[in-house]
Amino acid sequence: MEEKYDVIVAGAGIAGSLAAVAAAKGGAKVVLLDRNEYKEAGKKTNWGWVCGDAVAKAHTDFITQEIGLTFGDPELNLKVDGVYALSPDLEHKFAFEGEGYILDRPKLAKKLVNYSTRSGAEYVTKFEVEGPIIEDNKVVGIFGRDEKHQQVKIKAKIVIDALGVASMLRRKLPPNEYVGRDVSTDDIESTGRYIIRFRLAADDIRYYDPKNALIHLNQQLAPGGYGWVFPKRNGRMNVGLGVEKKSLDIRNEKLGKKDTLHMLIDEYIKWNPLIKDIEIDNEDGNGKGYWSVTVRRQQDSLVYPGYMGAGDSMAMPNPISAGGIGPAKVAGIIAGQVAGEAVEANDAGLDFLWKYNVRFNENYGSKTAGLEVFRIYLQSLNNDLINYGMAHFISEEEAVEISYGRIPELTLASTFNKILSGISNVNAFKNLVYSVNEMKKLNKHYKQYPQSPDGFNAWKAVVDREMKEIKERFKPNPI
Ligand SMILES: Cc1cc2nc3c(=O)[nH]c(=O)nc-3n(C[C@H](O)[C@H](O)[C@H](O)COP(=O)(O)OP(=O)(O)OC[C@H]3O[C@@H](n4cnc5c(N)ncnc54)[C@H](O)[C@@H]3O)c2cc1C
Numbered sequence: 001m002e003e004k005y006d007v008i009v010a011g012a013g014i015a016g017s018l019a020a021v022a023a024a025k026g027g028a029k030v031v032l033l034d035r036n037e038y039k040e041a042g043k044k045t046n047w048g049w050v051c052g053d054a055v056a057k058a059h060t061d062f063i064t065q066e067i068g069l070t071f072g073d074p075e076l077n078l079k080v081d082g083v084y085a086l087s088p089d090l091e092h093k094f095a096f097e098g099e100g101y102i103l104d105r106p107k108l109a110k111k112l113v114n115y116s117t118r119s120g121a122e123y124v125t126k127f128e129v130e131g132p133i134i135e136d137n138k139v140v141g142i143f144g145r146d147e148k149h150q151q152v153k154i155k156a157k158i159v160i161d162a163l164g165v166a167s168m169l170r171r172k173l174p175p176n177e178y179v180g181r182d183v184s185t186d187d188i189e190s191t192g193r194y195i196i197r198f199r200l201a202a203d204d205i206r207y208y209d210p211k212n213a214l215i216h217l218n219q220q221l222a223p224g225g226y227g228w229v230f231p232k233r234n235g236r237m238n239v240g241l242g243v244e245k246k247s248l249d250i251r252n253e254k255l256g257k258k259d260t261l262h263m264l265i266d267e268y269i270k271w272n273p274l275i276k277d278i279e280i281d282n283e284d285g286n287g288k289g290y291w292s293v294t295v296r297r298q299q300d301s302l303v304y305p306g307y308m309g310a311g312d313s314m315a316m317p318n319p320i321s322a323g324g325i326g327p328a329k330v331a332g333i334i335a336g337q338v339a340g341e342a343v344e345a346n347d348a349g350l351d352f353l354w355k356y357n358v359r360f361n362e363n364y365g366s367k368t369a370g371l372e373v374f375r376i377y378l379q380s381l382n383n384d385l386i387n388y389g390m391a392h393f394i395s396e397e398e399a400v401e402i403s404y405g406r407i408p409e410l411t412l413a414s415t416f417n418k419i420l421s422g423i424s425n426v427n428a429f430k431n432l433v434y435s436v437n438e439m440k441k442l443n444k445h446y447k448q449y450p451q452s453p454d455g456f457n458a459w460k461a462v463v464d465r466e467m468k469e470i471k472e473r474f475k476p477n478p479i
Pocket of ligand 1: 010011014016033035036041042043044045050051052053055127128129130162163164165167168191192193240291292310311313322323324325326328
């Protein structure tokens with residue numbers, strides 16, 4: 001079969017569109033494949049572009065800096081000053097992420113796809129990717145079905161997998177030591193959200209803040225996850241919730257309930273005393289949807305011979321916030337750039353593609369294993385401990401540092417001087433100190449990410465060992 005393209009990018013979401021832009025700008029002949037029709041570019045599932053739509057300004061600036069694309073109306077729906085996480089009793093709140101935007105996802109997706117074709121990529125719609133073509137332990141193309149449901153094979157030097165969390169490419173790679181094919185259900189949040197019009201019954205920025213995105217930590221309302229209320233323009237909001245399955249099961253058992261994700265979202269909206277007279281805003285068919293998001297570190301390697309992965313296909317969302325738009329942007333651009341370089345060098349081998357691992361790690365990935373540790377620790381706390389911890393364990397500045405994946409070494413140590421009451425609170429504090437030390441260890445380990453595939457196995461063994469220890473120490477314990 002003839003190789004018509006240098007690079008196949010599978011999936012025209014955020015990661016895929018940007019990978020196509022960067023690879024095409026790098027001189028590669030690129031085809032971007034997606035199952036959606038043109039007017040539904042980047043739609044994740046039949047449920048729509050399911051997302052909280054919040055992104056930090058820093059990530060949008062990264063795109064402008066790297067590929068010169070600027071953003072404004074309509075894809076940036078509302079500017080927000082930041083994101084606040086509130087304690088279950090609503091007495092304490094910590095800011096993180098800094099200023100950012102609530103996006104109009106369908107509009108953003110269309111803009112990115114249009115920019116990819118303007119950059120020289122060919123965009124093929126209504127194409128269902130079914131798996132990779134493997135020859136001699138190397139990915140050499142993909143197979144799938146075109147818009148007439150005909151079986152089609154396409155070959156290329158490199159395949160970039162940007163198919164999202166349920167990727168058919170990652171899952172069908174041959175067994176290998178680099179890219180993990182499966183993700184544990186413990187590391188997945190089941191999530192859902194509505195975009196609604198509503199009447200604001202009163203002013204209370206603990207429940208709704210027109211200038212900030214709010215996250216409600218609450219192990220009863222959102223076991224193992226959190227609820228969110230993100231403002232949008234013109235009396236609309238994006239309201240949703242994520243849960244971790246084990247935590248939900250334990251919470252239901254403790255309460256003698258059989259609540260599902262769908263029920264919990266409705267309950268969360270009812271719990272909020274400010275949201276009244278809601279109506280689903282179904283513009284672009286994007287009013288109500290459910291999907292999964294991973295909350296672990298990204299795949300230990302993002303490359304395999306002839307293959308690179310970017311965005312949700314590689315488990316890139318932030319393990320604490322589940323924010324995946326930022327890393328999908330960063331990864332998409334770097335993957336596309338490296339693919340362009342590989343085509344020019346006529347080398348799609350593991351050694352050449354490895355620089356993508358290194359660059360992603362430098363630009364984003366080195367903090368995520370530490371954040372995964374913190375997420376696992378958080379899931380082991382009940383509401384009382386979260387309330388107490390947010391009041392006594394760490395300051396707002398320390399929480400901000402942790403959310404950025406930095407370790408607030410000195411100041412955290414100073415809280416040892418605080419007098420903590422109650423044995424479970426003291427234990428939870430000791431566990432926090434343990435977690436922060438683990439974060440420190442893993443951050444240091446990620447700074448030594450192998451510069452080539454040599455040494456990867458030994459490096460990965462350390463990560464696996466640390467994560468196993470953490471998961472054994474901290475079990476979900478909601479309510
Ligand atoms: C409920 C929810 C709320 C979230 N909230 C936020 C938030 O507020 N902020 C944030 O930063 N992140 C959030 N995320 C995560 C964020 O939405 C994702 O990280 C982001 O969309 C990842 O982009 P992507 O390009 O990797 O994948 P996707 O957006 O999933 O794009 C994949 C593309 O590939 C296509 N595709 C998939 N399979 C095939 C196939 N077999 N053949 C052809 N095409 C295919 C899809 O149709 C889609 O166009 C949230 C996620 C969920 C589920």
